[in-house]
Amino acid sequence: MNPKSTTKHNLLALKQLSDNLTSYFKVGSWWPSLSKDEIIIGAVLTQNTTWKNVERSLENLKVNNLLELKKLSKINKNKLTELIKPSGFYTQKSQTLIDISKLIEQHASLQKFFELPLSKSRKELLSIKGVGPETADSILLYSGNKPIFVVDNYTRRITKRFLGLGKELTYGELQESVHLITKSVNKYKELHGSFVELAKKHCKKEPLCDNCPINKSCSYFTKSN
Ligand code: SF4
Missing domain, CATH: 1.10.340.30 (Hypothetical protein; domain 2)
Known part of the structure; x- marks a missing residue:
């Protein structure tokens, strides 16, 4: 999914994933440190x-x-x-x-x-x-409160499964795609934290899909059920 050729469908699905995750986990700005x-x-x-x-x-x-x-x-x-x-x-x-x-x-x-x-x-x-x-x-x-989304291995794993892609997106592809769906610094913070929460609780290496809060819209789950 090169952002330049990102299909409308994939961007809409990414936006849906983003909205569902942040409203489910409600992690706020997430980073645990203070200063x-x-x-x-x-x-x-x-x-x-x-x-x-x-x-x-x-x-x-x-x-x-x-x-x-x-x-x-x-x-x-x-x-x-x-x-x-x-x-x-x-x-x-x-x-x-x-x-x-x-x-x-x-x-x-x-x-x-x-x-x-x-x-x-x-x-x-x-x-x-x-x-x-x-x-x-x-x-x-x-x-720095700068408008830049943080990608990690969890984010790559979840988006590949959720969107039903053949391979994981690169760091740059995924970051640019998220930048296309929102420009909000707070949303970037919340979304990164939500991906970490989902990966730790459900979307592990061996995914625990049955109780996953987004399984009904996940390609990986719907294709295998
Ligand atoms: S349904 Fe399964 S594969 Fe899809 S995001 Fe949830 S845990 Fe991951």
């Missing part, structure tokens, strides 16, 4: 691990009064590595956090950084080792 800095730190720490492990690292940073990017830009890397150990991949993640902190420092403040054109701030984040599209977009959407 903008905490969201950015959490977005890096959550790569390839559970949020429980992220919380342990965040707590270590909090008790050491280090839950601020401006402090991480000057921190001793070994110390940071030790504090974020519960989240795994700590050597790479500590360097990534330091590099993001230095990037923000170059722009004087986080507010100034988020005032950049979206394509520029995204490009700068993506230039940092350890920051891929999902992490960059999580930072821009949840910390």
Whole structure:
């Protein structure tokens, strides 16, 4: 489903999926952290691990009064590595956090950084080792309130099944398609959280379709029943 050739039918189905999921799960803005800095730190720490492990690292940073990017830009890397150990991949993640902190420092403040054109701030984040599209977009959407949808493996799996596609959409295809159905920052936040909820509770690797709240309109389910 290349967005340029997206069929009206698929976009309507994606819109229906989006509306049904957000009204069913009602996750609100979803991201569990509080401050903008905490969201950015959490977005890096959550790569390839559970949020429980992220919380342990965040707590270590909090008790050491280090839950601020401006402090991480000057921190001793070994110390940071030790504090974020519960989240795994700590050597790479500590360097990534330091590099993001230095990037923000170059722009004087986080507010100034988020005032950049979206394509520029995204490009700068993506230039940092350890920051891929999902992490960059999580930072821009949840910390910066920027109009950009976050795609993850859950989103790709669910849309492939729901729309009855032959293969999963790429990151860019899916993101552009969601951008076509809504421009709402709040909807992007809610929808990402709703996809995560659906994947954890129903649309697992082996899907549990019988109690899935959207099974009646899902191609995968209707074709197999
Ligand atoms: S009905 Fe099954 S395949 Fe479709 S979204 Fe729900 S859990 Fe996934």
